[in-house]
Amino acid sequence: MGRAPCCDKANVKKGPWSPEEDVTLKAYIEKNGTGGNWIALPQKIGLKRCGKSCRLRWLNYLRPNIKHGAFSEEEDNIICNLYISIGSRWSIIAAQLPGRTDNDIKNYWNTRLKKKLLGRRKQSNFNRLGDAKDTNGVEENTCPNALSNSAVERLQLHMHLQSLQSPFSNFFNNRALWPKLLPVQEKMIQNLQSLNDNPNYPMTQHVLPIPYGPTSSVGNLIQEDNVKTSNSKVDELRKSLNGMSSSALRADGIEQTNMGFQQVSSLQAELDDILNNRSAGFYLPQQEDQMADQFDCFKEMNGSRESLMMSWWSNDFDATKSSSSNSWDSTPVLDHSEGIFRNYELGYNM
């Protein structure tokens, strides 16, 4: 049995709002408020509209201090960073941009910002990641492990930003240091590399984010003392790098990469030294059995290495979120950290 409709659909007007309706709604709410009941409101004021429609119209258009028009570069950066960190949680993102509505941001992202940041990739190329066919013509997207579009987008964006801030990280150039990947992850990496090899899409030279000890569950569990010695330094360097790379991420995107590299290379070298010297904080393939034996908690994570792997990825992105641009008040986002990487996890767990 379906859910009961919120209003009498037959007697409700749909479609664009007329100026008269706007005036009626705005005047009433400014004078009386919503009365805490959107469903009853349209009847009170004689509007043949669904209460949900009234609420949406008020929140997205009539409410005071709504900012319409072009988004600034700073707003772009905020949206981009937050999207990478938390995905399509538009209401949370909107909370960081006074005057902007979640609907506005969602539309702006889907229609413009995404294209601006990822490039106007030909559909056929773009679809290779999520809708590829193998040599037998079998649609691989039927695989339940396929990443969601959101997850792929966020990964691509993350890599794009990562390439700006760590273009020569030793970690990325050394596959031996990479964690063991699931087949679907290997496939994804290969696809992304093939895109990278295409000069039309100079997205990134590197396909994995930097593992991040301080907030990583793995890093927290392994050799706490070793990790602690360098955590503060890593944080400090990361902040510097992120500050530079965010300034390098401009509307002209890729063209700024060299400038970013010039500025970050020395700091990056220092950061690489620290990270490479504390590889115990990474989840290295040869260590997985040993680690699983050593830490019972790993066995409890659904008993799967995939879960451990996911934790590694998730916390890396968490770190990116927490260490990225300081240009917004991060409190509301940080408060939601536990659900932040749901999209990635869904992608792997489906």
Place this chain on the structure above:
DNA sequence: AAGGGCCGCAACCGCGTTGCA
């Protein structure tokens, strides 16, 4: 000039969450 396709925006829909009786 016409029409087909694309793009951007506003609005709708349906589901999960929350609050209350």
Place this chain on the structure above:
DNA sequence: GTGCAACGCGGTTGCGGCCCT
């Protein structure tokens, strides 16, 4: 503790305007 109604959110759709052929 349970069920229901309302809210809030994210995905999707519809439509108007613009552009290209």
